[in-house]
Amino acid sequence: MGCEKAQGYGIARPMPAANIPNWLSEYRPNKEWLIHRDKVFSPLEKRKQELIITSTQWKKRFLTAINAEPGQGARWPILNTNQCHCGTWLKLATKEQLFKEHDLLSLGNAHDEFHAIAQKLYSSYQEGTINQARERT
Numbered sequence: 001m002g003c004e005k006a007q008g009y010g011i012a013r014p015m016p017a018a019n020i021p022n023w024l025s026e027y028r029p030n031k032e033w034l035i036h037r038d039k040v041f042s043p044l045e046k047r048k049q050e051l052i053i054t055s056t057q058w059k060k061r062f063l064t065a066i067n068a069e070p071g072q073g074a075r076w077p078i079l080n081t082n083q084c085h086c087g088t089w090l091k092l093a094t095k096e097q098l099f100k101e102h103d104l105l106s107l108g109n110a111h112d113e114f115h116a117i118a119q120k121l122y123s124s125y126q127e128g129t130i131n132q133a134r135e136r137t
Contacts, residue, residue, distance in 0.1 A: 032056070044098045047089070051107075054085045062118060066125055066134055079122060081115045 012023060032053045041049060061077040068074035078084040090108055093099055099107075124133035 030057075043096070047093055047096070047098055051086065051089050051093075054089060058084065058086060063137060066121060066130075066137055070125075070130070076122065079115060079119055081112055084115070086111055 012027075015023060030053075036049060058077045061075060065074035065076045081087045090104065090111060094104055121133045121136055124130070124136070
């Protein structure tokens with residue numbers, strides 16, 4: 001999608017330098033990235049694809065974490081609406097003005113509602129009502 005550089009948890013967690021050669025030999029790019037690597041996107045299309053990929057990854061991580069047994073080191077996605085990747089995407093999209101204002105407002109409202117539900121499910125999980133939290137996903 002035109003990305004020349006990348007950084008962060010989307011690729012790998014921080015690791016000691018000595019682990020990098022082994023990690024590189026085993027690394028497999030995200031399938032969505034491979035599907036889109038040779039396509040040419042308009043700036044608007046690029047932002048739409050970023051949101052789709054980002055929100056799909058967030059959802060997968062959330063479902064994996066809520067279905068993990070407590071104490072197994074589940075990696076929860078960022079639950080704070082302002083700090084998650086979708087929240088960051090919304091801020092950038094607002095600055096760029098590629099989308100209609102009312103569309104971004106609708107997305108922002110849906111994003112906040114989504115996080116409110118996720119926070120309730122996470123709280124239920126943390127309080128020990130795990131099966132109820134799982135049933136509500």
